[in-house]
Amino acid sequence: MITIDRLSKSYRTVQGPLEVFNEFSLDLEEGRITAILGPSGCGKTTLLHMIAQMEGYDSGAITGVPRSGTTSVASLSYLFQEPRLLPWMTVFENVDLVLQNHLPDRHERHERADQFIELVGLSGYAHLTPKELSGGMKQRAAIARAFAYPSQLILMDEPFQSLDADLRFQLIAAYGLLWQHNPRTTLLVTHDIQEALLLSDTIHVLSSRPASIRGSIAVPVDRGSRRVGNRDLWELEMNYYDKFSARG
């Protein structure tokens, strides 16, 4: 289990310190998808950065983040808002690159890269460079990279937001399917309740700065039946609006 314990973080700005987190605590259950739902600018991305050791924090502790080998480097997959593929490499090479330090055996590595490219439905496009792909295909390639990478934790920073509605739900479904075959501890940050309901087991609703958890929603709906318009998800969505939106 990953534990975030009384984490505090503030930025220095011209107008004085900007408090993003003040004694923020949260547990991430192993092998589950946890969603953090919050307004823009409430520090969701900062939270992911701190877990990924891309940013420091002022006080508190984050424990239980899987390490790679015997090092102190966090071993995790990161899905960014943008696909962040290397433009001078093909889809295949982009996936293969992140595996290099983990699978020294070339044959094994290529097989794994191919396997995950196939799982996201990009088999015929592995030899293309990102600029030859559509936005949705690029994000699929990024998802293949995230799952092919042998990590125990996946961090997702609104990776579906830049896509139009149809494509977004398609990709969320594809992601859900892939996750079911390779369940890993996942933290999804989003400001979209539907996205959170479709993907996660637990949703924590965040307040604006400094962020605190206003409440949590469990999503006890079978993954196989999760789709837009599902009655149970729809009820959870209505409950969410009743409980959290009226005040905002």
Added chain:
Amino acid sequence: MKHSTWRNSLISLITVVILLVIWQIASVIMDAQIILPRPLVVLQEFFSFFASPDSWLAIGATVLRSLRSFAIIMAAGLVLGIAAGQNTAFGAVMKPILSVIRATPVLAIILLAFLWFKTGTVPVFSAFLMGFPVLYQNLIMGLSKRDTKLLEMGRAYGLDGRQLLRYITIPSLLPFILAGARGALGMTWKVVIAAEVLTVPRYGVGSSMQYAQMNLETATVMGWTITAIVLTACGDLLFDAIDAALGMGMRSRRSRL
């Protein structure tokens, strides 16, 4: 699209022919070989160089000087450019030095270098001073446009420093390095030949131009000018080939890492 590029090439070709015709007519009207020799005479002069060993020595000397200067530019430009990109304090040291070099007239540099160095070194040194800022500036621009988001991705996926450099930093800088190298080489030809004209080393395209000019052999001066243009064009073609090869590499790299 295809039709219009074909049409534009034709227009360019016709322009060249018209300019040659004007040159021919003007030289016939003036009828003074010293002022304006006929195009055919100049062309004859140009091709006569191929038969003369001394001309080859001159061309060889100029090419060697240019390449030597270019090699120093590449080494110094890459090292100092990347250093300035990593360390802003070092960049701040370089900034005024670059500004002074860029603002100094080429001829002033050549004349000063003539006081400091022996004849054959002056073209190499002057071309270095003029070409270096071209590469350096391009590198700085490339480093400032570097995509930090890709580096962030690389670090998140556990790539080490060497891998970040090889797979992210260098490929992203490559277009800027190529553009800078192309500009620096173009500059090198011009400055080397100008310095040769002024300092007259034993062999050199510029030296040959200077001798011909003193003897009022206008056609020979023009023949050497064509040689200089051809050398510059060869450099450009070389870079076109490199660009094309890299572009092809991108596409055809179906092979695996």
